[in-house]
Amino acid sequence: MSNLVIRDLTTRYDTVDVLHDVSLDVEAGKITCILGANGAGKTTLIRSILGLTPPRKGSLQWDGRELAGMKTHHIVASGISCIPEGRKVFPRMTVAENLALGAFLEKDEAVMQRRMDKVYEIFPRLGERMGQLAGTMSGGEQAMISIGRGLMAEPRLLVIDEPSLGLSPLYVKENFNVIKRINELGITVLLVEQNARQTLAISHYGYVLSQGRVVARGGARELSENDEVRSAYFG
Numbered sequence: 001m002s003n004l005v006i007r008d009l010t011t012r013y014d015t016v017d018v019l020h021d022v023s024l025d026v027e028a029g030k031i032t033c034i035l036g037a038n039g040a041g042k043t044t045l046i047r048s049i050l051g052l053t054p055p056r057k058g059s060l061q062w063d064g065r066e067l068a069g070m071k072t073h074h075i076v077a078s079g080i081s082c083i084p085e086g087r088k089v090f091p092r093m094t095v096a097e098n099l100a101l102g103a104f105l106e107k108d109e110a111v112m113q114r115r116m117d118k119v120y121e122i123f124p125r126l127g128e129r130m131g132q133l134a135g136t137m138s139g140g141e142q143a144m145i146s147i148g149r150g151l152m153a154e155p156r157l158l159v160i161d162e163p164s165l166g167l168s169p170l171y172v173k174e175n176f177n178v179i180k181r182i183n184e185l186g187i188t189v190l191l192v193e194q195n196a197r198q199t200l201a202i203s204h205y206g207y208v209l210s211q212g213r214v215v216a217r218g219g220a221r222e223l224s225e226n227d228e229v230r231s232a233y234f235g
């Protein structure tokens with residue numbers, strides 16, 4: 001199993017650094033979370049991992065291979081899938097078509113179908129509605145579509161950007177349960193969130209990012225008992 005080892009990552013937009021010497025480990029088989037307020041640099045970290053906003057300095061070792069400098073499609077092909085902030089389904093396409101886009105490089109119909117069936121097993125609701133237009137589904141169901149689409153590539157590492165954002169509490173709970181189950185299937189997860197309580201409840205390890213710097217780190221239990229973390233992120 002592979003892990004992602006990030007060292008001294010510094011990333012900027014234009015001339016302003018927004019990540020400063022970020023170092024963290026995403027251990028194989030585990031759920032690692034990054035907690036941080038709005039603007040802390042969480043999405044930028046994900047963009048750096050995916051090569052969308054390449055780091056200015058530092059290294060990203062995935063499976064012993066350096067990702068810094070690699071093109072995004074090569075990074076994705078190396079087994080990293082991302083579920084973006086705000087879900088972003090294709091509203092005028094069906095559930096099945098949305099899922100198929102997650103594995104568009106796959107030419108073998110049977111393989112495609114097998115992967116889709118696996119997603120329907122995790123999200124029976126999507127199976128019941130495979131022909132429905134994604135734009136007509138609820139926010140929670142759209143969240144399932146976007147997670148399902150991420151799984152279609154059969155990633156070894158799934159990076160999820162703020163899955164609870166804008167969802168009702170019921171769907172948040174359901175979504176976090178699903179993320180836990182996906183991890184139990186053997187997929188390593190990097191979960192980026194503001195919702196500290198529920199995130200730490202399913203995570204193994206966590207980091208707190210503040211203004212582009214790692215300010216706390218530790219086991220999930222340890223972090224959830226940390227007074228500073230509690231007062232800043234538990235509301």
Ligand SMILES: Nc1ncnc2c1ncn2[C@@H]1O[C@H](COP(=O)(O)OP(=O)(O)O)[C@@H](O)[C@H]1O
Nearest residue numbers: 013014018036037038039040041042043044045
């Ligand atoms: N495309 C961009 N161009 C310039 N600055 C950006 C851009 N995206 C984000 N930023 C800035 O980078 C900082 C971190 O943003 P972001 O990574 O989106 O934080 P988070 O995801 O934790 O809310 C913020 O100050 C934000 O204004």
Ligand SMILES: [Mg+2]
Nearest residue numbers: 042043085162
């Ligand atoms: Mg963000």
